Amino acid sequence: MRLTLLGSGDARQVPVYNCSCPACDAARVYPARRRGPCCALIECGAQRWLIDSGLTDLTERFAPHSLSGILQTHYHADHAQGLLHLRWGQGLVIPVHGPDDPEGLADLYKHPGILDFSQPFAAFERRQLGELQVAALPLTHSKPTFGYLFEGQGRRIAYLTDTVGVPEASCAELQRAPLDLLVLDCSTAPQPVAPRNHNDLTRALEVIERLQPTHAVLTHIGHAFDTWLLEHPEALPSGVSLASDGLVL
């Protein structure tokens, strides 16, 4: 089972337009420091699923028939925008499984093109996709949102964005067996007031402490968190690392 983090930024991405903080300036000079819209690719045997579709060059990145389908965590633009163009392909059908969000994004449901939204996940539903088992776990966000637990080839990986904390019942599912890897929303440095829609580092470390994965990777990183980390290089405990675009896990 292989997880590739294709994008690791928050909705604003890094660099932020017209920002000259140290993180944004560095990202303009060093492409490896850039952060695109948060998304990933999970591969297991013949299965190859894109997790979120905020990248706007999906038709260039993925040859026709190279994806098994798309797993949507939710339908905010930075996680689903790439569908607006991908849908206009032809001669194939791409299943898009996500939460049952009546809004979706813009007119995607009205004009789905080659995308098939007909099989949304129910909360806590498990699906067997070839060698890959996927479970949809409710998260806490401003739109209906699922994290995904992947099990296959003897490994157990959780991908949890966008969320602040993790709901009790989803934690219970994750704690049924040891997690090899946890990829977790952590958009900001520690905040004085509890954040509403995304983890800050304080809440992210609380989740990690609770779920005890072998390894944790923080993603959905905002530019101010990147800058804060430049000033606090020892902030991440052992076993916790930072996502970067293209990172293979």
Next chain:
Amino acid sequence: MRLTLLGSGDARQVPVYNCSCPACDAARVYPARRRGPCCALIECGAQRWLIDSGLTDLTERFAPHSLSGILQTHYHADHAQGLLHLRWGQGLVIPVHGPDDPEGLADLYKHPGILDFSQPFAAFERRQLGELQVAALPLTHSKPTFGYLFEGQGRRIAYLTDTVGVPEASCAELQRAPLDLLVLDCSTAPQPVAPRNHNDLTRALEVIERLQPTHAVLTHIGHAFDTWLLEHPEALPSGVSLASDGLVL
């Protein structure tokens, strides 16, 4: 006054994902044959306005403060998708003037970020933007849509997408004085049945015949029209030419 056609494709763009028609295959080999989302840049003196924002790399193409603002013909995704990311910049305000469409695109109005949607055009309204005068002319499309008539430095240019035909009252405005250039929606080859939302070549040539511009350029081109034109190289009359991405007029 300078008009640059940044994108000349229809909603599907060229090449269409998973299509191997002659036009799509050619576009994969020759980048000049590709067609991105339909949009343009109008420049006149110090004024520099983007017409439609379907390009998804606006923060890379346009340095902060390099645009006077954006003129939206309408809010379909292929004409407005780039705003979904551009809005998350900081430290500047970008006016976006378009039709008073209560829907807009996705959550753009709810979370406008650096975009200022507060001054939509009224039908037939004229605005003086430095040396550039702009008039908003209602078109016939499935969403509230304006074409724009630009007047400045002794030139008169009309940019009319997306539309099928041109409404009588808008024609009357356009006919008040000779047009130096008409850029017109023509998405398809001649159709046996009258199209609903976009001109086919038959309707486009009727509009051109009526408005009698010095020069007409067809844009919002679909892949099937490109293929048809390969088979009908003499289809366009004198004074009528085809848009391409990057064409400067």
